[in-house]
Amino acid sequence: MKTELAALEELQSLDLEILEHRKELSAIPKNLEAMRSDVTHVGELLQREKDRLTEAEQWRVDREKEIVLQNEILTKSKAKLQAARNEREQKAAQREIDAVRKTIQEREEEALKVMEASDQYRQAIEAHTKEFAELEAQLRESEAEARARMAELEVAIGKTATHRQELVDRVSQKTLRLYERIHKRLGRAIVHAEAGTCTGCNMEILPQRYNEIQRGDKIFQCANCFRIIIFKPPTDTEDQGDE
DSSP: OHHHHHHHHHHHHHHHHHHHHHHHHHHHHHHHHHHHHHHHHHHHHHHHHHHHHHHHHHHHHHHHHHHHHHHHHHHHHHHHHHHOOSHHHHHHHHHHHHHHHHHHHHHHHHHHHHHHHHHHHHHHHHHHHHHHHHHHHHHHHHHHHHHHHHHHHHHHHHHHHHHHHHHHTTSOHHHHHHHHHHHHHHSOOEEEEETTEETTTOOBOOHHHHHHHHHTSSOEEOTTTOOEEEEOOOOHHHHHHHO
16 A cells, blocks of 8 residues: 555656646747737737828828918919009908918918827837837747747656556556546645644644554545545654754
């Protein structure tokens, strides 16, 4: 039985190792997906800024065309003023000139604001273009590292699985079924009994049961957490500490 218990404990070590490997394998695609999401987000942000810059530039061009048109109208209005034959025509021409000048001023102010906005868009585009390039480079590097690490983990899992089968062959089917049932539910199925206590749940073990566990000739489960309990003798350091 002691040989079986030793094999069972080693089996757990392998299973926990495989479990950690599988967790890491599972986490790698998720981490890469998060990085891809960041790249996509910055790429979409960059495209929106480029679209805004294009719209702003087109809007500025339209305003500048309108300013040219209004200046032409202004020239004609000034000509009307010079050709006015009476005070009524002079006032009408002057009102027209004032209205056109106001429109020109408004369009020039609008064009100036658009130019300022365009400069801000260009700065943002420059910054996000750099960020996008860096994120893409990081993603490519991480993808290469991830492929290499996943291959390493698959190899490690394969080797561990081979060793695991060797240990399984040394454990009775009844004990193996009990172990796998607990392992599936709790992860760690085997714990130590130390100083009269179950290290799985820190509950005190009855003295008589603790003595039986120390003999190591049977499979015992904790009455509280139901894990398999194996006695762990105190080390020399622990003995000296007790003294």
